[in-house]
Amino acid sequence: MSGAAVRPVPVVILAGFLGAGKTTLLNHLLRHADGRRFGVLVNDFGAVNIDALLVSGRSAGTLNLTNGCICCTTDADGLGEALAELAASGVDAIVIEASGIAEPRALVRMVLAARDERVAYGGLIYVVDLPQLAATLDAHPAVAEHIAIADLVVGNKADLVSAGELEATGARLAALNPTAPMLPVVGGAIDPGLLVESSGVSADDESRQLTIGDLLTEHDDHHGHHEHLHDAFESVALDDPRPVDPRRLARFLERPPAGAYRCKGLAFVDLPGHRGHAYEVHAVGGFVRVGVRRWPAGEPRTSLVVIGAGLDTEAARIALDDVLTPADPGDEHGILHLTRHVVTAD
Structure with a gap:
């Protein structure tokens, strides 16, 4: 057990319902990388990967999966090969931006099943649209299950809710997931230091x-x-x-x-x-x-x-x-x- 340990690249899953602000958050990470190198794997549900077109050109490497949900059209081996390819390019972290209708639990299982010493599961970040959260949960009850397994819940568009609404929404999120941090933000602005330290x-x-x-x-x-x-x-x-x-x-x-x-x-x-x-x-x-x-x-x-x-x-x-x-x-x-x-x- 002696010698230098392999330092796997963390693989962070970025999920959230349609319109919550996942791409905005990803672009913020890339623009404020401060020397960190992010590899990005983008998936959109459609023949043209609109999300990939919207992602800033600042990533160290980007792989696109189109015409289907990643958790339905990609197997663990295929995902593992894509992650290994990005890890081999010398990135500090890999972010998978999932389609708004992807199943986060399946994605987590796939990353864990993609056994490669060069990569390791780095957590599930779930983005919610704070002003629309109640309506989204009412119309799509499965979102509650997605929130429940998140490692970090990012409450986007916090500037569009009152202090009272933010408190009530925070309490509802805490009831769905009592252990994950809930981070209210504007414009998807989270610190990249939450994901990985600077590589400089x-x-x-x-x-x-x-x-x-x-x-x-x-x-x-x-x-x-x-x-x-x-x-x-x-x-x-x-x-x-x-x-x-x-x-x-x-x-x-x-x-x-x-x-x-x-x-x-x-x-x-x-x-x-x-x-x-x-x-x-x-x-x-x-x-x-x-x-x-x-x-x-x-x-x-x-x-x-x-x-x-x-x-x-x-x-x-x-x-x-x-x-x-x-x-x-x-x-x-x-x-x-x-x-x-x-x-x-x-």
């Missing part, structure tokens, strides 16, 4: 451990350029020389605090046979991925961060502190709760 690092920087301070400073450095987009979400960090209890850490990653969208970082496991390994953990919506590599220069330590919107920061801080409870040396199976999520090459 030198080779020397890449060899060192990315500290929690670096992660938080990154957002501060882009304050003006992002027009305070990141003010809508919170992050809670843990940076401590103490090791984790792998059983507790796995439980935290599998069931993160309400409002959490992403959890990531490095974990120190002080157990025989594991002290020399840095466990690189990532979690989105309960889907956990763990990589194993040698520790970078310096003493081992635990550095974790939770990012979300509407996050109970105190509860998240308590939950993070809880993973530092000393592991029981006699718990020989505790480490398996963490290592079962380790990504290995086929």
